[in-house]
Amino acid sequence: MKTGYGRFGIGSTNVWQAHRFSALLAWGQLSPGALVLHRCDNPACVRPEHLYEGNNFDNNADMVTRNRFNLPLLRGTKNNQAKLTEDQIREMRKRFNGGTSRTQLGREFGVSRQTASGIIAGKGWGWVE
Incomplete structure (x- = not known):
């Protein structure tokens, strides 16, 4: 499924989301279980100033605030x-x-x-x- 998030591989088994890798390079180690969220609402963006660390609650609240929760249910x-x-x-x-x-x-x-x-x-x- 295409999500718009950049991904790339390192080695034969390590696949990274580009925005997560960008945050890791810019900020160092992320908190355990942390998500990297976008302020700009652009999944392809990797600019550290457009990213912030959050959790599932933050991600869901952002989804509702930006009215992105009406995605079609793939069942x-x-x-x-x-x-x-x-x-x-x-x-x-x-x-x-x-x-x-x-x-x-x-x-x-x-x-x-x-x-x-x-x-x-x-x-x-x-x-x-």
């Missing part, structure tokens, strides 16, 4: 981290109604029993009929 197969498809969800529910256990469905579909239970109960993938 189902539109979310690139989805393990299942809408058709698999329908099949899982159909097979559960036919007597297959949650544990067995989890194994067959490659998810945990808890995930299978949530899907069957409509807590996960609830929009799928």
Whole structure:
């Protein structure tokens, strides 16, 4: 998914967000768990004077203040981290109604029993009929 944030690799496994790397160079070590936020609201910006250190609360408050919280929800197969498809969800529910256990469905579909239970109960993938 393209986010507008610059990224680059160092070595074979280290991938850095450009604005985080810029902050590290300018300020030194960041606080544990700290986020690097933009004053300018430009994800590609790496100017240290446009950046500040914050936490999740600060980031969410900034998102609301700047009216950026109405981003489209990427659910189902539109979310690139989805393990299942809408058709698999329908099949899982159909097979559960036919007597297959949650544990067995989890194994067959490659998810945990808890995930299978949530899907069957409509807590996960609830929009799928």
